[in-house]
Structure formats: C-alpha cells, structure tokens
Amino acid sequence: MPRAGLDREAVVREAVDAVDELGADGLTLALLASRLGVKAPSLYKHVEGLDHLRASVGVASKRELATHLERATVGHAGADAIRALADAYRAWAKDHPGRYPMTVVAPAADDAADVAESERLYRVVAGALRALRLEEDAEVDAIRALRACLHGFIGLETAGGFGLPDDVNRSYALLVDDAIASLERRAANAATPAG
Amino acid sequence: MPRAGLDREAVVREAVDAVDELGADGLTLALLASRLGVKAPSLYKHVEGLDHLRASVGVASKRELATHLERATVGHAGADAIRALADAYRAWAKDHPGRYPMTVVAPAADDAADVAESERLYRVVAGALRALRLEEDAEVDAIRALRACLHGFIGLETAGGFGLPDDVNRSYALLVDDAIASLERRAANAATPAG
DNA sequence: ACGATTGGCTATTGACAATAGCCAAAAGGC
C-alpha cells in the first residue's frame, strides 16, 4: 500500500477547492477522500472530523479574504478606500460563493487562528474608515453599517434574491455611494456637534 | 394500528416548528416523524421528501413574514413606513432565526405559491418606498439597497458576526436612519435632475 | 539494520433518506 503523502494542509487545501466547487454542504469526507486518492477513514489521521475540517476551511477563507481586501485597499484612503474595499469584497464573494458564507460567522473563541483572522477582517474594514476619524462607539456603528450594506447586497445577490434583470452592478455602485455619503455625514456631524 | 390523522398541512406545520427550534439543518424526517407520533416512511404519504418539505417550510415562512410586514406597515407612509418595515423585519428574523434564511432565497420558478409569496414580499418593500415616487429603475435600485441594508445587518447579527458588546439596537437604528436619508436624497435628486 | 512511529487500510456501527410492498382503517356505493 503506497502512501499518498498527505498532511493536514493538503487535506484542507483540497477541502477548500471542493467547497468552492460544490458549496459547504457538498463537502463530504467520502468525496474528499476519493479526490485525494484515499479512503475516507484515512483522513482522520490528518483532521479531527468533518466539523473541524469545515472550521479549517472557514479560517482559511477568512485569511484569504482578509489578504485580498488588504491588497485591494493598500494605498487608498477616504472614500476611495471604501470603494476599493466594497469592490474587492464583492468580487471575492462572487469568485468564492461556496466559501463566502463561512467568512461571516463568529470565530470560535477557542480557536486562536480563527479569532486572529476575524480580527484581521475587522481591522481592514476599520482601516478603510480611518480617514473619517470617528470616535470609538461611532466607529463600531459605522463598521457595522458598512459591513451590513456590503454583506446584505452580496448575500441577496448570491442567494438569487434579485429576481429582476436590472443591472446589478449599477445597484451596487449606488448603494456604495450612499453608504460612503452617509458615513461621511456621520463624521461631519460628530465634528460639529449640534450645530 | 390507529391512525394519526395527519395531512400535508399538519406535517408542514410541525416542520415549521422544528426548524424554528433546531434550525434548517436540524430538520430530519426521523425527528419529525417521532414528534408526530409516527414512523418516518409514513411521512412520504403526505410530502414528497425532505427537499420538498424544506421548500414548503420556506414558502410558509415567506408567507408569514410577508403578512407580518404588511401588518406592521399598514397605515404608515414615508420615512415612518420604512422604519416600521425595518423594525418588523428585524423582529421577525430574531424570533425565527432558523427560518429567516429561507425567506431570502430565490423562488423556485415552477412553484406558483413560492413565486406568489416572494412577489408579496417584494411588494411590501416597494410599498414602503412608494412615497418617494421613484421612477421604475430607480425604484428597483432603492428596493435592493434597502433590502441589502436590512438583510445584511440581520444576517451578521444572527451569525454572531458582531463580536463587540456595543449596543446593537443603536447600530441598527443609525443604519436605518441613514438608509432612509439616502433614499430620500435619491428621490430628491431625481425630482430636480442636474440642478 | 531494526524498533517506533506514522499513514494507509478493512470492517463495523449508527444516523439518515428513500423505496417497496404489506395490511388495517376509513370512506363510499348499494
């Protein structure tokens, strides 16, 4: 019996590809094993089971998305940074519809890598809003608002929630413009409180 | 063998309750049968299988949500209607976290009831925006923007995506205020084109 | 070279969806 030369990383990488192709629910150990030229029980030598494997795919996806967003926003500031973030976010989600939903779940508190990548995602959004110079609570509200707009649009789009044929890119651009304007207005109001 | 007196409606109703309690993935025919005092194969006399059953739960959920939103918005207009819609939407989602995600999926084209309830949901959102008197394309964009804001916030909230303890209600209220202001601005700009 | 560790494997269990086919309970004709 020759060895396949697998290790944890190779298994997770193949799982990532499988989820990209088939969606999170399409990932089964039986399928994954066959793609790796191995029988299903062998995978337990490398990963702790399907749940842990899915969690690993989620962490890998958060890492990949965070890197993608960091690269897209570096060198941009202000409204420009927010627009770059919005476009990169939607592009990654459309390229990885199976994994995108995994990037929005709360990190498992006992998984340091998960917590770290989730914080990295938070920071890249916070970074795009830096130029607004918001005070602490207001920044949390602003990050939530921006994430909600982007995530909501992408979630509806990938769920097929937009039944009408009207140009989806135009709808998104308008939404992002409005979000930027609203957040800038929040910053301006905070700078000149009550007049 | 006494009969349980089931019919399709009773099965779907119990499935709705099960999804509310356990989430969409927690619904199994074995569990549902045991809750109904029956063995699993008996359910096939009333529903066509798990996929169809889930679809029925989805349609029932769209119907329920649409009714809830209609009741919440009736008698309101303008910004008031949008705020009422937003609050009712979030409240229903929080009351039914297991079923809420089923309400945002595209209807199956061959399921007339699904199409009808999805259109009803669309119309209640459109109704809340009526006072803005938007032109056709702009109305589609506006509905998409509003749905994205609400759905995105709720999706992140129920996914546990908001790790920080800051007041989530405040964040939502601010988001809704911004959305209303943005949509009103769209309407005003359309009314006075380029000047 | 040789012992320990590692990474495959087969066999098995248990949950589940789904189908086939049986049989009794309700429903309807007369």
Added chain:
DNA sequence: GCCTTTTGGCTATTGTCAATAGCCAATCGT
C-alpha cells in the same frame, strides 16, 4: 349493514455518510 376501494399507517431493505476500532506496511530515527 356489507363489500369494495382508497388511504395512511407499518416493516424491511438499500444506499450514503460520519465515525471508530483495530490491522499492517511504509517510513523514519538512530
């Protein structure tokens, strides 16, 4: 009130999947 038909339960079975136990060969350390 029978008798037939339809209906709604059931058991038995198949096939998929996750997971565990336990075997044995390939590789590695010395």
